[in-house]
Amino acid sequence: MRLSISNFSLRLSIFVGVLIASATSLEVYCRLSSRFNDFSFSYLRMIAEVDASKAVFGDSHVGPTSYIPNYAFLGQPGQQPRELLLLVRSLYADRRPERVIVEASPQWFGEYHVGRRPLLTSAALAPPKSLFGVHLLALSSPYSGALFDNLWADLRSVVAATLTAAHASVPRPIPETFKRFKREWEQSASNSIWSQFPLEKRQVLTAGRVYDQNPIEGFETSEALHAFEDAITFLAARGAEVCMFRTPVSTDYLRIASQITDSRYAAFDTYIRAFAASKKLTFIDFRSLPFSFDDSKFINADHLTSTAAAAMWLLVADACFRS
Amino acid sequence: MLFSSYQFFVFLWTTIVVLALAGRIGQRTFLLTMIVCSLVFYGWLRADYTLILVGSAGVNFAIATRLEQNRSKALFGCGVAFNLILLGVFKYADFAVANGNTLFHAGWTLPHIVLPLALSFITFEQISFLSDVRSKKVARGDFLRYFAFVTFFPKLIAGPIIRYRELLPQLSRAGVNSAERVFTGLCLFCFALFKKVVIADGLAPMVDQTVSNLQSGGMASQADAISALLAYSLQIFFDFSSYSEMAIGIAWIFGIQLPVNFNSPYKASSLIDFWRRWHITLSSFLRDYVYFPLGGSRDGLLRTSINLLVVMLVGGIWHGAAWTFVAWGFLHGVALVAAHGLHGTQLARRSKDGWIGRTLAWASSMGIVLFAWILFRSPDFSTAERWFLSIITNYDVHVRTVGIPQRWFILSALLWVLCLPNVPKLFCIEIDRDKVNWNSPAGIPPAKLWIAAVAAIALVASIVFIAREETNAFIYFQF
Numbered sequence: 001m002r003l004s005i006s007n008f009s010l011r012l013s014i015f016v017g018v019l020i021a022s023a024t025s026l027e028v029y030c031r032l033s034s035r036f037n038d039f040s041f042s043y044l045r046m047i048a049e050v051d052a053s054k055a056v057f058g059d060s061h062v063g064p065t066s067y068i069p070n071y072a073f074l075g076q077p078g079q080q081p082r083e084l085l086l087l088v089r090s091l092y093a094d095r096r097p098e099r100v101i102v103e104a105s106p107q108w109f110g111e112y113h114v115g116r117r118p119l120l121t122s123a124a125l126a127p128p129k130s131l132f133g134v135h136l137l138a139l140s141s142p143y144s145g146a147l148f149d150n151l152w153a154d155l156r157s158v159v160a161a162t163l164t165a166a167h168a169s170v171p172r173p174i175p176e177t178f179k180r181f182k183r184e185w186e187q188s189a190s191n192s193i194w195s196q197f198p199l200e201k202r203q204v205l206t207a208g209r210v211y212d213q214n215p216i217e218g219f220e221t222s223e224a225l226h227a228f229e230d231a232i233t234f235l236a237a238r239g240a241e242v243c244m245f246r247t248p249v250s251t252d253y254l255r256i257a258s259q260i261t262d263s264r265y266a267a268f269d270t271y272i273r274a275f276a277a278s279k280k281l282t283f284i285d286f287r288s289l290p291f292s293f294d295d296s297k298f299i300n301a302d303h304l305t306s307t308a309a310a311a312m313w314l315l316v317a318d319a320c321f322r323s
Numbered sequence: 324m325l326f327s328s329y330q331f332f333v334f335l336w337t338t339i340v341v342l343a344l345a346g347r348i349g350q351r352t353f354l355l356t357m358i359v360c361s362l363v364f365y366g367w368l369r370a371d372y373t374l375i376l377v378g379s380a381g382v383n384f385a386i387a388t389r390l391e392q393n394r395s396k397a398l399f400g401c402g403v404a405f406n407l408i409l410l411g412v413f414k415y416a417d418f419a420v421a422n423g424n425t426l427f428h429a430g431w432t433l434p435h436i437v438l439p440l441a442l443s444f445i446t447f448e449q450i451s452f453l454s455d456v457r458s459k460k461v462a463r464g465d466f467l468r469y470f471a472f473v474t475f476f477p478k479l480i481a482g483p484i485i486r487y488r489e490l491l492p493q494l495s496r497a498g499v500n501s502a503e504r505v506f507t508g509l510c511l512f513c514f515a516l517f518k519k520v521v522i523a524d525g526l527a528p529m530v531d532q533t534v535s536n537l538q539s540g541g542m543a544s545q546a547d548a549i550s551a552l553l554a555y556s557l558q559i560f561f562d563f564s565s566y567s568e569m570a571i572g573i574a575w576i577f578g579i580q581l582p583v584n585f586n587s588p589y590k591a592s593s594l595i596d597f598w599r600r601w602h603i604t605l606s607s608f609l610r611d612y613v614y615f616p617l618g619g620s621r622d623g624l625l626r627t628s629i630n631l632l633v634v635m636l637v638g639g640i641w642h643g644a645a646w647t648f649v650a651w652g653f654l655h656g657v658a659l660v661a662a663h664g665l666h667g668t669q670l671a672r673r674s675k676d677g678w679i680g681r682t683l684a685w686a687s688s689m690g691i692v693l694f695a696w697i698l699f700r701s702p703d704f705s706t707a708e709r710w711f712l713s714i715i716t717n718y719d720v721h722v723r724t725v726g727i728p729q730r731w732f733i734l735s736a737l738l739w740v741l742c743l744p745n746v747p748k749l750f751c752i753e754i755d756r757d758k759v760n761w762n763s764p765a766g767i768p769p770a771k772l773w774i775a776a777v778a779a780i781a782l783v784a785s786i787v788f789i790a791r792e793e794t795n796a797f798i799y800f801q802f
Binding site (some may be wrong): 026 | 502503506510725726727728729769770771772775776778779780782783784786787788790791
């Protein structure tokens with residue numbers, strides 16, 4: 001009997017211990033992971049914690065650049081009226097607003113809101129669940145929605161990073177470094193010839209660009225891809241002779257594109273060729289052109305100088321419609 | 324109230340505490356309190372439907388009282404008819420009127436009666452109760468125990484379909500009187516909760532998007548159509564088996580053992596074996612209360628085949644008021660007739676010998692099961708037809724509903740189903756209900772150490788998924 005009670009206590013302790021440890025780990029992950037650092041999450045965090053008795057509401061015009069002492073600035077790019085309504089109802093459900101400034105601009109009703117998925121929803125603005133006064137991010141709708149996808153992506157990154165260590169996997173540049181080098185490049189006297197910029201800085205800028213342009217996970221089923229395919233299909237249906245052209249990038253770009261973690265460039269390459277083939281369209285890859293794409297022809301990792309571009313586009317037109 | 328909701332967590336803990344206190348007063352107080360808790364659970368969304376539950380139980384108890392004194396066939400028939408009419412009115416009225424309109428070109432208005440939760444399950448339990456009382460397999464007992472049997476909330480909404488004779492002996496000993504049992508029951512609940520909110524609800528959007536696309540007249544790519552079919556096969560298994568396992572776990576907290584409802588059905592070696600592993604309590608109900616009374620397999624191959632077909636048609640229409648369910652039942656019936664016809668032949672014996680034969684037998688059985696799921700999930704035959712055509716034809720379709728990450732998810736769930744042991748087996752629960760001594764069931768042994776650890780992780784993951792507020796109702800709620 002004593003042994004049984006002891007066994008039970010042990011199992012119960014293990015259960016409670018693992019429960020607390022795993023819950024804490026997820027909460028810490030939500031707070032520390034860089035995947036939760038984009039604007040939408042910081043905006044939601046701010047809304048959950050802000051004192052909005054004095055506040056300014058709007059879209060991107062009301063943001064970090066605006067500042068009035070003791071006022072909360074609550075705006076996000078493209079914020080929609082329905083989001084504004086949910087936001088003020090949520091913020092002032094239990095407290096009275098004091099002084100409020102609301103942006104009054106025509107873009108509240110702009111066409112560009114049509115079809116845009118709102119960030120602020122009832123679920124996203126639901127009061128955060130708290131434990132001993134601590135808001136639990138992992139149990140708020142936007143975080144819980146992205147949590148396991150992010151964990152999975154991080155896990156895959158770690159695995160991929162381990163597997164590709166031998167191939168010198170290229171990490172995403174530190175944002176501050178990237179911005180500094182970018183500024184340096186824009187301010188340098190020779191900013192029209194890529195090859196004249198120091199190699200190590202070029203590679204940092206290129207890596208940043210490669211990460212930014214890496215197709216998103218699941219791009220094969222994304223709305224963007226459907227829109228893209230619809231556009232091509234529409235053009236073809238309207239009788240256009242459609243040629244698809246993969247624009248040039250630097251040699252460093254191509255190398256890094258195969259080395260970053262979670263690279264989906266190869267998947268894109270496979271997809272675009274298959275799509276062109278299925279539609280019986282001509283597909284031209286810049287690498288197949290009789291042209292030397294060395295760094296002296298570029299102004300940055302993925303844009304040619306105007307001289308090189310002029311020469312290349314003639315070749316493209318020839319390759320596309322030679323028959 | 325969904326088992327997979329925060330509301331239910333609060334309800335469950337409150338019920339545990341209240342029943343623990345009630346149990347200290349006495350067994351009748353415990354049962355009475357359990358009935359009240361069950362009625363609160365049942366009436367959470369539609370309080371008025373508890374009246375149907377109470378009324379139905381009252382009528383069946385009254386009939387059983389008479390049947391115990393007089394084993395009249397006519398009275399028994401009246402009891403069965405009462406239950407079937409009640410089910411018919413609430414479940415099949417729209418179906419009957421719509422078909423009447425089609426047949427007679429009439430313009431009758433559809434009554435649009437909302438089906439009370441659990442009525443299909445309660446109907447079968449009541450019929451088995453009347454039958455068992457009539458055949459003296461169980462005494463009618465007092466109304467309190469009988470009503471506790473009918474309303475017992477863990478199994479109330481979607482089974483397992485339990486027999487009165489299995490539950491009655493346990494009711495006198497039921498109670499919240501062992502921390503070990505509460506803990507083991509909760510561990511089982513956590514495992515099942517994970518299966519529901521993480522796996523089944525994770526698979527649901529792929530199926531829903533594909534079916535919605537097909538229903539609106541589109542075609543699916545071959546990969547999407549196959550992926551959606553696999554996803555649905557897995558979704559319905561994870562969804563329904565998780566409900567049954569949650570019910571078993573919760574019941575065990577109160578000291579009551581429920582029969583196991585799923586035994587790794589997708590590992591079945593044949594279609595006959597599949598129906599011994601899938602929704603076991605429904606299969607055994609149909610066997611004992613429909614197939615055997617029809618004569619079972621005693622009167623030759625033709626009669627056996629007809630009996631099998633009838634049983635599967637009843638099973639099909641029981642699932643839902645639509646011709647697709649009838650077709651699903653018919654397809655399984657025909658396949659079962661064929662399987663029984665092959666039973667004992669040279670071919671069947673050979674299929675058991677080598678691994679190639681076993682694999683072929685498994686693959687062909689699963690092929691039939693998968694194909695039948697198309698009918699089961701499709702809202703109409705044209706959707707089913709487009710789904711089937713999309714599978715066998717490589718359409719050039721650019722609307723994609725199942726992406727690469729989702730396919731990995733399906734594959735993981737498939738590997739789980741085919742390679743991992745059944746959850747009841749992990750908890751060392753007796754699968755074969757005929758081997759359980761229901762007068763004094765062995766119950767569920769204490770959860771092992773590693774099971775406790777995994778259950779904690781499963782609970783945390785499930786709670787995070789529930790916070791997404793995308794949890795779906797259990798598929799079998801609609802039946």
